[in-house]
Amino acid sequence: MKNKSLELVRLKGILAGIGTDSMVNEKELLFLDAWLRERQAQLEGDGDVVDLLEQIADVLEDGVITQDEMDDTLNLIDCILEYQENPPHSTNLQEVFGFIQGVVADNVIEETELQAIRELLERNDDVPMCALLYSKINDGLNHDQLKQALKSFSGHYLEETGSTQDWSSFLGDELPPDYDFRGKKICFTGGVTGMPRSALKSHVAKLGATVTKSVTQSTDFLVVGDECSRGWIEHNYGTKLDTACKLKLKGHDILIVSGEEWLSKTANQKDPQSETRNSMWSKFGDHMDLDSIAKATERLCEQVNLSVN
Numbered sequence: 001m002k003n004k005s006l007e008l009v010r011l012k013g014i015l016a017g018i019g020t021d022s023m024v025n026e027k028e029l030l031f032l033d034a035w036l037r038e039r040q041a042q043l044e045g046d047g048d049v050v051d052l053l054e055q056i057a058d059v060l061e062d063g064v065i066t067q068d069e070m071d072d073t074l075n076l077i078d079c080i081l082e083y084q085e086n087p088p089h090s091t092n093l094q095e096v097f098g099f100i101q102g103v104v105a106d107n108v109i110e111e112t113e114l115q116a117i118r119e120l121l122e123r124n125d126d127v128p129m130c131a132l133l134y135s136k137i138n139d140g141l142n143h144d145q146l147k148q149a150l151k152s153f154s155g156h157y158l159e160e161t162g163s164t165q166d167w168s169s170f171l172g173d174e175l176p177p178d179y180d181f182r183g184k185k186i187c188f189t190g191g192v193t194g195m196p197r198s199a200l201k202s203h204v205a206k207l208g209a210t211v212t213k214s215v216t217q218s219t220d221f222l223v224v225g226d227e228c229s230r231g232w233i234e235h236n237y238g239t240k241l242d243t244a245c246k247l248k249l250k251g252h253d254i255l256i257v258s259g260e261e262w263l264s265k266t267a268n269q270k271d272p273q274s275e276t277r278n279s280m281w282s283k284f285g286d287h288m289d290l291d292s293i294a295k296a297t298e299r300l301c302e303q304v305n306l307s308v309n
Contacts, residue, residue, distance in 0.1 A: 006094050007039055008046070013095035015077045016088050017102020020113045024073050026065060027106040029056050035164040048080045087116040091124055100154040107159075109147060117150070128245030129153070135249065172224065172258040175265040182208035187215050189240040190225030192259035207266060215243040221255035223262045 014035065018028045033056045036049055043049045055076055059069045088095055099120060103113045114137070121134040133153050137146060151157065152172060158164050186209050188200060195203070204211050215222055222244040247254045257265075 004042055004046075007043060009092055009094040010098035010101075011035075011049075012081060012084075013088065013090070013098025013100075014102040014105075015081055015098075016084065016086055016095075017099040017113075018105060019074055019077050019081075020086055020103060020116050021110050022074065024065070024070050024077075025106050026060070026063075028102070029060060029065075029073070031101075031105040031158055031164065032056060033060070034158060038164050051076060052080070087120040089123070090120070093124070093127065093130075096120060096124060096130065097154045100150050101156045104147060104150045104154065104156050105158075107147060109143065109150070114146070128242055128249065131249055132245050172261055173221075173255040175221075175255065175257055175261060177265065179265065181266075184209040184220040185212045185218055186210070186221060186223060187212045187219050187240060187244075188223045188225065190259070192223065192225040192262065195263070203266065215240045215247070215254070217247065217252060219244070219247075219254055221257055223257055223259055225259040 014032065018024060018032065032052065036043070036053055036056075040049070040053075055073055059065055059073060087099060090096060090099075100117060103109060103117060118134065118137065121130045121137075124130040125134060133149065136149050141149060155165075181204075186204055188197070188211065191197075192200060201211050209220075212219055222240060224241060241256070244254055244256050248256070
C-alpha cells in the first residue's frame with residue numbers, strides 16, 4: 001500500500017478530474033466513495049477525507065442529486081483543491097493518474113475532459129507512457145476505444161473488479177487469436193501470475209519463439225506482468241517498459257501486452273512442432289530396452305541417409 005502522501009496527491013488528481021466538466025453525478029460519487037473507504041484506515045484523521053465522505057453520504061442518501069447538492073459538492077472540491085487550475089499544472093504522475101481516473105469515473109468522456117487530458121499529457125510528454133497515450137488518443141479512437149485506453153492507463157477497473165486498487169495494464173496491445181509466435185522474440189518484465197519464469201520459458205519454446213533478457217529493436221513483444229503493473233502506478237516501471245514505449249513512439253512494431261492477455265491468448269496455442277514430433281515418435285515406436293531402441297534409431301537414420309556408429 002502506498003503511503004499517505006502519495007494517496008493524497010492521487011486524490012487531488014481524482015477531484016480535479018471529476019470537476020473538469022463542472023458537474024458531478026452518482027457514478028462519480030460512488031467511485032469517489034469507494035476509493036476513499038478502501039483507504040480510510042490509511043487516510044484516517046485527514047479532515048478533507050472526512051468532509052468528502054460526509055458530503056457524499058448526504059448526497060446519496062435519497063438517490064437523487066439536486067442542483068444545490070451538486071453545487072455544494074463542487075464547492076467542497078474547489079476548496080480542497082484551493083482553486084487550482086484545471087487541468088492541474090502537474091508533473092506528478094500520481095496526480096496525472098488520479099486526474100484521468102476522475103474523468104473516466106462515470107464512463108463518459110466529454111470533449112472538454114478530453115482536451116484537459118491532452119493538455120496534461122502534453123505537459124508530461126517526457127514520460128514515455130504519457131507520450132504513448134497522447135499519441136493513441138490522437139489516432140481517431142472511437143468513444144469506447146478511448147475510454148478503454150484511459151481506463152487501462154490509469155488502472156480504473158471499479159465496475160469490472162469491484163475494487164479501486166489502481167491496476168494498470170499499460171495501454172496493452174491485443175494479440176490476435178491466430179498470432180503466429182514462430183521465430184518471434186519475447187521479453188518479460190514483472191512476474192506473470194500463476195507461471196514461474198521457468199514455466200514461461202518452456203511455454204515460449206513450445207510456441208516456437210525465444211525469450212530475450214532485454215528489449216531491443218529486434219524484440220517482437222514485451223509481456224508486462226503484475227509486479228510491474230504495481231510499480232508503474234508508482235512511477236517505478238523499469239527500463240524494459242520504458243524502452244518498449246520509446247520504440248513504439250519511433251514507429252517500431254513491438255507489441256506491449258499484459259500478463260493476462262498473454263496467458264489468455266497462448267493457453268490454447270498448439271506447439272507448431274507437435275505434429276512432426278508425434279509423427280516421428282509413431283515411427284520410432286514403443287521400446288523398452290537399449291537394443292530395440294538402437295535398431296529403431298538405425299531404421300530412422302537410414303530413411304535420411306544417416307548412419308549409426
